[in-house]
Amino acid sequence: MINVPIWEKANLTLEEAAAYSNVGINRIREISNDENCSFVLFVGSKRLIKRKPFEKYLEQSYSI
Numbered sequence: 287m288i289n290v291p292i293w294e295k296a297n298l299t300l301e302e303a304a305a306y307s308n309v310g311i312n313r314i315r316e317i318s319n320d321e322n323c324s325f326v327l328f329v330g331s332k333r334l335i336k337r338k339p340f341e342k343y344l345e346q347s348y349s350i
Contacts, residue, residue: 297327297334306337307344317350 292298292306304311318326318333325339344350 293337295337298337298340300333300335303335303337303340307340309344309350313350 292302295302298306300311300314303309303314307314314335315333317323318335325336325343327334327336
């Protein structure tokens, strides 16, 4: 099994996204519940966060 660093992954789990961004898991889950959320990807019932669009979202946000 190959371990890929978080900053090189295309998609992150909620736990990885929280560690990467310093935003809480519950807050990320709440934001990604929106149907118009551009950085969420569902694989079956598993929720993944698209890293690059998530970074852009955080850069453009004043507060979350």
